[in-house]
Amino acid sequence: GTSDMLCTCQEATVSCEAFGTPGAWPDVDVECTGCTALVATGPYGGLCSNYCQSFGHVCIAAAEEDDDNCVVSYDGSCDTEIAGTSDMLCTCREATASVTCASTSLWPDVDVGCAGCTALVA
Template sequence: VTCGGCTALVLTAAHSTCDSYCGSFGHVCAAAAEEDSEGCSVKYRAACDEPFLDTSDMLCTCRWSEEAGGQEVPGDATNAPQEDACLCVFDIDRTLTGKQGDTDACPRNRVTDLNDKAYGGGKATLSALSAAGISTTFCDQCVLGITSAGAGSGEHSEWNAFLLEHVMRGSAHDAFTEQHPSAQIWSYGTDVRSPYVLNQGNKIKQDSVELVRQWYGRHGTFVDPGEVYFFGDRTENIEPFREKGLNSREISCGSRDRKLYRGSGIVGLCGARPEEIQRTKGNVLCE
């Protein structure tokens, strides 16, 4: 069944992935989706190489291989950004967290029983944003990501698991991870295999965030660069996002840690507050 343009309703009995279907006649997959009600409507998007195991049909959009000199698929059959799709990416330390155990200076923060190794270590302490929930901000309607210079308490730690299971939550992101449970793993640097990146150095975080945006595109969520929003506490990380055409905002503006880096205030103290998570264009520093 042809669904218009270069999209077809395909039986999964012959081809379990859209990569397989498109490749069977010399094309490459441009987009894949689960159909809704045995028709041409999209129920949810998927990656081109993702098997459709529990359904009899799938929607595949194919295009000529560029290597073969073919043309891009016209109109809405390409991997164009989806209307209103957005991506919110957060630093971990002093953004999703505040200084360990400090609720005197940061009364809206919440101390957990988990170990956080960052900045000398201590009890992991949720920032006001994490305590209230990312879902209380506009990012509730966006897919989510992490890009951190540190590693939390380690890939397999209880604290890192807590971040993915309890902090990285929102309506749009929950819907995505329900369809893509394999996304709940950690990546490192520019080897981006998931939306959650550890050990990406300061001043170059924009490189990983752009790769996270591209990763989402390969998994059916196409976000325009102008709808990517990074939030972090370190002043030095904000301006470089301009290079990629991505938005960025410094947070923890009302609280800076003067005990680190010779009192420079380059690092936040209490971390992000919900009211700092704004859908503002540009690269915004604390005033």
């Protein structure tokens, strides 16, 4: 086992193209809040990273929903296939958007502060 872990945290605000912008957010079944959409898995191999990249964005969260809605059934990973379903919840941000966070010196239980909103915590 281990007594510590590497954590990356960022502010809750996410910047993304608006739904309905030409060329952005393809294959959307349901528009959700916070730059999240329920989208088809097929064209993207079940990977939200592939989906977000398809319109110049970066994946920051992936999940499966309950019943063709925006309610998360289970959280996945951007680079892990959401399998056994025809759709997935993807949260995407603009690739050029800066990631911001509070100074790691303000985070609880920090052993070592790293760059990019990342720290080794106890």
